[in-house]
Amino acid sequence: MIGEDLVRELEGIVGPENVSTDLVERLCYARDASENRALPGVVVWPQTTEQVSAILKLANEHKVPVTPRGAGTCLSGGPVPIRGGILMVMTKMNHILDINIEDMLALVEPGVVWQQLNNALEPYGLFLPPDPASGSVCTIGGCVAENAGGVRAVKYGTFRDWVQWLEVVLPTGEVMETGARTRKWVSGYDLVRLFVGSEGTLGVITKIMLRLFPRPRHRAVMSAFAPGLREAGKAIFYVMSRGLTPSAAEIMDKYTLEAVSKYAGMEFPDCEAMLIFEFDGFTTSDVRARLREAKKLCEASNLKVKVAETEAEANDIWRARKSASPALARLRPSSMHEDATVPTSKVAEMLVRVREISKRWGVLIATFGHAGDGNLHPVILFDERDPDEHDRAMRAAEDIFKAAIELGGTLTGEHGIGLSKARFFSLEHGSVEIKVLRAIKKALDPNEILNPGKIWGD
Amino acid sequence: MASGLSLPENALREIFRCFRCGYCRSACPTFAIKGSESWNARGRLILARELIEGHVEPDKTILDRIFSCNSCGACEVVCPAVVRVVDALTALKSALVASGVKPPEPIVKIHEAILRHGNPFGRGQYQEGPKEGKGEVLLFPGCVALELEPGLIRAIEAILEAAEVPYSILEGPCCGSPLHNMGFKGDAERLAERLASKIRSSSAEHVITPCPMCLLALRPYLGQRVEHTTTFMRKLMDEGRLVLKRKVGLKATYHDPCVLGRQLGIYEAPRELIWQSGLELLEMPRSRANSACCGYGYLNFMAYPELAREMAKRRILEALEVGVDVLITACPSCLHALSEAAREVARALAVSDVSEVIAELAT
Incomplete structure (x- = not known):
């Protein structure tokens, strides 16, 4: 429970209008896009680094848990305050502080929305390449804390690859700056990489410097239809291993296609899976040449290829992919979106295993996702109000994690461990590694106040 | 529990x-x-x-x-x-x-006023029967136009007269639509049914209303016999009955009313009327299905005035960004919202219903 005194002190730091203990607010801030739910004692909206620092100092003194939150689009429970305490909402720190065109860098506050930043970059012909699906609403702070990815990650990498420098408030309230403005640096430990993907457990990020990239002027898109999952996997592997660097290499299995067909009124050739490849670049000849090469490789794997000849045809292909989530969401009352990720060479095997798991537990699992980097999104479709089906869905999820690990993959490619996958963490990580992780946590957060209960659980 | x-x-x-x-x-x-x-x-x-x-x-x-x-x-x-x-x-x-x-209290008051007076403004009963004679068209202006935007009704009348369409006006009873939105489903359905039966007894071929919410409430009862003023005006133009005498050469943007667009799917008719008028139509970034609410729909401006006014103001600022002389809409509530907000934050921006623009050019 949060005491009256603490609330008064918080009000003193950020002003009473930026503190709420109202049950209605606490209920709404108890959840993210995962199945987790836990009520904070108080919700706080800081607006400056100094305020964040003062809040953490206070919380550390009183040993009250603090959970940072951006837009709450997290799919793994990262911002769910499992131990109650203070929920720190970063959305009012939403200023783009600088866009440096010469060095291609942007300095932003954590509450800046991904779309807001990319809109601001557009006039300069620049962009921030990692593109989480929630880009219209998710915050840069959240993207950094969760090391978000997206469709383009297959070429451009995830947020990890684009963060240069950070200002972070440590759990003790001390403010640290780390990283460099230069592309190359070997000056001390890479603490930037430590904080990227730390899921709000090590510090609260208050300023972010991001590297930018020139916006590609051309793109070429094609779809390819595979007679079997193994053929689909093979085609992906060939395209990726030939150095063709697609800016998207997506897959939708036949269950996803059936749903999209019904939902968006689109027709697809009879197949087990549809692949989408997009190539971007600065000259048409370059993107076309890479596309032609990919076409040949797909056809050699027995896929039927359709190249988008016009912008409208390219948009149609993407419309099919973007309809995947809504189409599947209409099939059953509830859905669970996983992001188990395997090496590119194991995509076919993983697709086959997901089919087996679906059969084993009698739940519908449709798979789509970022096949090129092995980051699949098996979507488990069920009715959470049916306890038996809910249980089978959870078991299917567990088997998907196990399969990914067995194939040399990871529990999560871009959603984070959070609460949802904490109990599976030791499937992937040995005891020595977990000991090191805990030691790092203890060194920075001696009282374990910052986002406790996450990643490795208790 | x-x-x-x-x-x-x-x-x-x-x-x-x-x-x-x-x-x-x-x-x-x-x-x-x-x-x-x-x-x-x-x-x-x-x-x-x-x-x-x-x-x-x-x-x-x-x-x-x-x-x-x-x-x-x-x-x-x-x-x-x-x-x-x-x-x-x-x-x-x-x-x-x-x-x-x-x-919440303001909603209770609106509910009581509609049940007692047949309108949310609580100022006596509206005329519950066509005012005069028979006509090809029965115009149902809706309470917001009657009470707050009477100029809009005069404009529609001017258009009907210019097109030589015989018409009569039905003022009440309430269509029930705000009550439906506020959770009084039974009362709303009873009111809509009552209004529909009044309309059914009229011999008018077409029933038209400028209010998208009235239209939405009446559609289940009257089907395509009831339509929005914009689609009806476009038909009059197609048939050559409504002819614009001059054109106007200003820049305009169009605010899609939520119910007219997202609920009823009417996006083109108002735009075609704007093009016909000679106005240069520039779209706001949020238009058509992505239009931003003016805040006033379903009498929300009486229930949550501060929120509603702020929403209207923000929409005005979006229109200003586009750099236009006129902001056009096609709903009495939007018209009222945006006119009020423009008076406060952008006096140079003219706000009109598309009917007012057409009336101006047809007479």
């Missing part, structure tokens, strides 16, 4: 379908102003679940969150789970009212 709230299965399905991705944060106009999660569709649906599961009592704060949603439907356009938020929250409001919960 169960709440005793009884919602139809289809509404429950919609509420539980929300997987809380938060995409509605980019669209919800009340969230844009208030900034906290409880003011967007995700928050409201979380609260709906908590209410249904009995984890929370329907106190004033929670009722404000639920009832301040005026069903603009912007969230539905961006929702990847395609949750029918408007239907879900309307069903929740109805269930709350049916369970004996008293809605």
Whole structure:
């Protein structure tokens, strides 16, 4: 429970209008896009680094848990305050502080929305390449804390690859700056990489410097239809291993296609899976040449290829992919979106295993996702109000994690461990590694106040 | 703990379908102003679940969150789970009212006024029968036009006269549509039924209304016999009965009313009328299905005046960004909202209903 005194002190730091203990607010801030739910004692909206620092100092003194939150689009429970305490909402720190065109860098506050930043970059012909699906609403702070990815990650990498420098408030309230403005640096430990993907457990990020990239002027898109999952996997592997660097290499299995067909009124050739490849670049000849090469490789794997000849045809292909989530969401009352990720060479095997798991537990699992980097999104479709089906869905999820690990993959490619996958963490990580992780946590957060209960659980 | 709230299965399905991705944060106009999660569709649906599961009592704060949603439907356009938020929250409001919960005070007053006077403004009864004679067209202006934007009715009359269309006007009773949105489902249906039966007894071939909410309420009863003034005017033009005598050479933008666009799918007719008028049409970044609510729909400006006024002001600022002389809309509530807001923040920006523009050029 949060005491009256603490609330008064918080009000003193950020002003009473930026503190709420109202049950209605606490209920709404108890959840993210995962199945987790836990009520904070108080919700706080800081607006400056100094305020964040003062809040953490206070919380550390009183040993009250603090959970940072951006837009709450997290799919793994990262911002769910499992131990109650203070929920720190970063959305009012939403200023783009600088866009440096010469060095291609942007300095932003954590509450800046991904779309807001990319809109601001557009006039300069620049962009921030990692593109989480929630880009219209998710915050840069959240993207950094969760090391978000997206469709383009297959070429451009995830947020990890684009963060240069950070200002972070440590759990003790001390403010640290780390990283460099230069592309190359070997000056001390890479603490930037430590904080990227730390899921709000090590510090609260208050300023972010991001590297930018020139916006590609051309793109070429094609779809390819595979007679079997193994053929689909093979085609992906060939395209990726030939150095063709697609800016998207997506897959939708036949269950996803059936749903999209019904939902968006689109027709697809009879197949087990549809692949989408997009190539971007600065000259048409370059993107076309890479596309032609990919076409040949797909056809050699027995896929039927359709190249988008016009912008409208390219948009149609993407419309099919973007309809995947809504189409599947209409099939059953509830859905669970996983992001188990395997090496590119194991995509076919993983697709086959997901089919087996679906059969084993009698739940519908449709798979789509970022096949090129092995980051699949098996979507488990069920009715959470049916306890038996809910249980089978959870078991299917567990088997998907196990399969990914067995194939040399990871529990999560871009959603984070959070609460949802904490109990599976030791499937992937040995005891020595977990000991090191805990030691790092203890060194920075001696009282374990910052986002406790996450990643490795208790 | 169960709440005793009884919602139809289809509404429950919609509420539980929300997987809380938060995409509605980019669209919800009340969230844009208030900034906290409880003011967007995700928050409201979380609260709906908590209410249904009995984890929370329907106190004033929670009722404000639920009832301040005026069903603009912007969230539905961006929702990847395609949750029918408007239907879900309307069903929740109805269930709350049916369970004996008293809605926020201004809504109680609107309800009482409509039941007692046949209109929300509580100023005597409207004429519940066509004023004069028979006509090809029966014009149902709706309460907002009658009370707050009478100039719009004069404009429609001028157009009908210019096109030599015989018409009569029906002032009341209320179409019930605000009450439906506020959770008084039974009363709303009774009113709509009563209005529909009055209209059925008229011999008019077409029933027209400038108010998208009246149109939405009447459609289930009268089908295509009732239509919006914009689609009717376009027909008159196509048939050569309505001829514009001159054109106007200004820059204009068009604000899609939520109900006319997202609910009724009427996007083209008003735009075609604008093109016919000679105005150069520049679109705002948020237009058509992505249009931003003016805040006034379903009498929300009487229930939540501050929120509604702020929404209207923000829309005016968007129109200014486009750099136009005129902001045009096609709904009495939007017209009233945007005119009031423009008077406050952008006096040089003219605000008109598309009917007013056409009337000006046809007479």
